[in-house]
Amino acid sequence: MSSTSMTTTPEVASKSPSPEQLANRYTKVQSRDVNVYYGEKHALKHVDLDVYQNEVTALIGPSGCGKSTFLRCLNRMNDVIDICRVTGRIALDEHDIYDPSLDVVQLRARVGMVFQKPNPFPKTIYDNIAYGPRIHGIAHGKAELDEIVQKSLERAGLWKEVSDRLDQPGTGLSGGQQQRLCIARAIAVNPEVILMDEPCSALDPIATARIEELIDELRENFTIVIVTHSMQQAARVSQRTAFFHLGDLVEVGETETIFTNPVDSRTQGYITGRFG
Numbered sequence: 001m002s003s004t005s006m007t008t009t010p011e012v013a014s015k016s017p018s019p020e021q022l023a024n025r026y027t028k029v030q031s032r033d034v035n036v037y038y039g040e041k042h043a044l045k046h047v048d049l050d051v052y053q054n055e056v057t058a059l060i061g062p063s064g065c066g067k068s069t070f071l072r073c074l075n076r077m078n079d080v081i082d083i084c085r086v087t088g089r090i091a092l093d094e095h096d097i098y099d100p101s102l103d104v105v106q107l108r109a110r111v112g113m114v115f116q117k118p119n120p121f122p123k124t125i126y127d128n129i130a131y132g133p134r135i136h137g138i139a140h141g142k143a144e145l146d147e148i149v150q151k152s153l154e155r156a157g158l159w160k161e162v163s164d165r166l167d168q169p170g171t172g173l174s175g176g177q178q179q180r181l182c183i184a185r186a187i188a189v190n191p192e193v194i195l196m197d198e199p200c201s202a203l204d205p206i207a208t209a210r211i212e213e214l215i216d217e218l219r220e221n222f223t224i225v226i227v228t229h230s231m232q233q234a235a236r237v238s239q240r241t242a243f244f245h246l247g248d249l250v251e252v253g254e255t256e257t258i259f260t261n262p263v264d265s266r267t268q269g270y271i272t273g274r275f276g
Ligand SMILES: Nc1ncnc2c1ncn2[C@@H]1O[C@H](COP(=O)(O)OP(=O)(O)OP(=O)(O)O)[C@@H](O)[C@H]1O
Pocket: 038, 041, 043, 061, 062, 063, 064, 065, 066, 067, 068, 069, 070, 081, 083, 229
């Protein structure tokens, strides 16, 4: 069902943090007064958002509201867009990621990304996973690299399906398997944060369900920020939800609260399908 045809709010199925987890929340990523401009266009306005460790934060909102722009700020993917200018402060573990002395390659190893369309390298399954550890010098020797490849595929729930064909091209897998391969590739360099930009939009419902389960498993070890057009998906996988509209972060809070008792009328309008 498309968001525009929805008239009821989605059911929240994600596991809410326990009172103890709430009390011990650690801010992994913090944005303060973040503005993004594409040339003259003010695409994101004064965004203050805390992303908590080992939780899934969903970014939702109508098309063009700035969700992907914000996500890309978190590992400086916007740096590659010439007309893009970012102001304000984004900190990872309290360190400013826009500090000129920061090594962007290292940042992107710490803050990995999974894209909308599965994009395996035109290499074998093994080499898709081994590529990152090799360039970052993470593995010392073949045995260690083999172990990283196996562990990453296991954590992405793909090992059993591909263990007997690691030398086959990654592009020969199904769409859902390719996306899990991309998740395994992101995991292989030991990131702390994984950014996901509509990771299921090219997948069928069964492959989507598998990725959603995986996201829930991965949050034990990683901090996840996911952009999704599906409010049902946000409700299923996230602990916190941030609603964007026309470049403003309108509201952020516990997913359950955002979907059952939002404060702002724009959030209410969006989650009940009055606009999208
Ligand atoms: N590379 C770019 N150059 C110019 N404008 C851009 C660029 N990328 C995004 N924008 C503009 O910035 C605004 C926010 O775009 P963004 O892609 O972040 O929104 P979004 O909420 O992720 O949208 P969607 O859900 O459609 O993917 C839009 O008005 C968009 O046209």
